[in-house]
Amino acid sequence: MLMYIRSVFEWVNEFPSSIGIRESIYLYPAILTTHIVGMCTFAGLVIMMDLRLLGIGNTTTSISQIQRRLFPWQMVGFTISAVSGLVLVYAQPMRFWPNVFFWIKTVMMLVAAANVAAFHYGAYRTVAEWDNSIRTPLGAKVSGGVSIVLWALVIMSGRLIAYNWFQ
Amino acid sequence: MMLSFFKWMGELEFSKALGASVWQFALIQALHLVCLAVFAGAILIVDLRLMGRALTDRPVAQVAREAQPWMIGGFLALVVTGVPQMMQNALREYYSIFFWIKMVFLLLALIYTFTLRRKVTLAGEANAVIFQTKMVGLVSILLWAMVAIPARLIGLFS
Numbered sequence: 001m002l003m004y005i006r007s008v009f010e011w012v013n014e015f016p017s018s019i020g021i022r023e024s025i026y027l028y029p030a031i032l033t034t035h036i037v038g039m040c041t042f043a044g045l046v047i048m049m050d051l052r053l054l055g056i057g058n059t060t061t062s063i064s065q066i067q068r069r070l071f072p073w074q075m076v077g078f079t080i081s082a083v084s085g086l087v088l089v090y091a092q093p094m095r096f097w098p099n100v101f102f103w104i105k106t107v108m109m110l111v112a113a114a115n116v117a118a119f120h121y122g123a124y125r126t127v128a129e130w131d132n133s134i135r136t137p138l139g140a141k142v143s144g145g146v147s148i149v150l151w152a153l154v155i156m157s158g159r160l161i162a163y164n165w166f167q
Numbered sequence: 168m169m170l171s172f173f174k175w176m177g178e179l180e181f182s183k184a185l186g187a188s189v190w191q192f193a194l195i196q197a198l199h200l201v202c203l204a205v206f207a208g209a210i211l212i213v214d215l216r217l218m219g220r221a222l223t224d225r226p227v228a229q230v231a232r233e234a235q236p237w238m239i240g241g242f243l244a245l246v247v248t249g250v251p252q253m254m255q256n257a258l259r260e261y262y263s264i265f266f267w268i269k270m271v272f273l274l275l276a277l278i279y280t281f282t283l284r285r286k287v288t289l290a291g292e293a294n295a296v297i298f299q300t301k302m303v304g305l306v307s308i309l310l311w312a313m314v315a316i317p318a319r320l321i322g323l324f325s
Contacts, residue, residue, distance in 0.1 A: 029323040036200075036319050037312065044208025051237065058212070058233045061225050069221040073211070155204060156197035163193055 038080025
């Protein structure tokens with residue numbers, strides 16, 4: 001399995017368009033900067049919602065409203081950072097492949113997605129009972145706290161990809 | 168004069184100690200980005216409200232009051248994690264056009280946030296969204312984007 005993924009990375013590495021982005025003086029920095037702008041929008045608004053789930057921020061707004069109204073903007077940010085992030089990997093697959101921080105980031109994103117699913121199919125089902133309350137149930141608090149920690153780790157490991165330690 | 172200040176800053180024991188530890192410096196860089204996300208979230212939630220694009224059934228003033236501690240806290244954390252980076256790379260920053268673009272927009276964004284934007288948000292007890300409030304939100308997003316974007320480019324073009 002691992003060797004198969006590696007061969008895909010090696011295969012993409014030889015694409016003329018991958019080499020083109022990799023060797024471009026301006027394109028790569030432009031995509032990287034776009035990635036940061038997307039990240040700020042996505043993670044920033046996710047954190048705003050997580051603070052509400054923890055009951056320590058945006059407390060006069062109901063949770064369902066925060067969820068409903070911020071979701072489209074979180075998706076805008078997510079789309080920008082996901083597309084630009086995929087292009088960054090596409091441009092330098094063999095730089096990312098041996099990088100431990102890239103894999104930590106990938107795993108953390110998957111765990112964060114699982115946390116979102118756990119929240120929606122768990123605590124959020126009873127939201128009508130605590131929608132306007134500052135005190136949120138334990139499940140919501142755990143989801144909010146775990147989300148902040150996971151996205152912080154995603155951001156930090158993303159930044160550390162620049163360092164080729166442990167290779 | 169400015170050059171000698173940056174030279175002095177780069178020669179400080181603190182700056183040299185930071186430069187000697189790659190781990191320490193990288194960790195500060197990574198934390199700086201997390202602080203940026205918190206700050207950006209607190210700015211965006213208010214600006215989107217000003218523009219009538221989110222939380223429109225809450226008064227602007229209330230959204231702004233609640234976001235304020237996170238905005239100020241996020242900003243202070245950005246300063247705490249940003250200044251050491253500047254000290255460690257003092258001369259690189261001095262000779263980078265992007266650093267100066269960032270600093271100019273940082274000054275403009277700060278003045279704007281704590282004067283016009285603050286006045287408009289705190290006065291917005293009603294739920295109305297008018298052209299002027301939309302512009303205040305949009306200008307805020309653009310100004311802060313002009314701080315963050317050149318910041319990323321300092322390290323890439325130096």
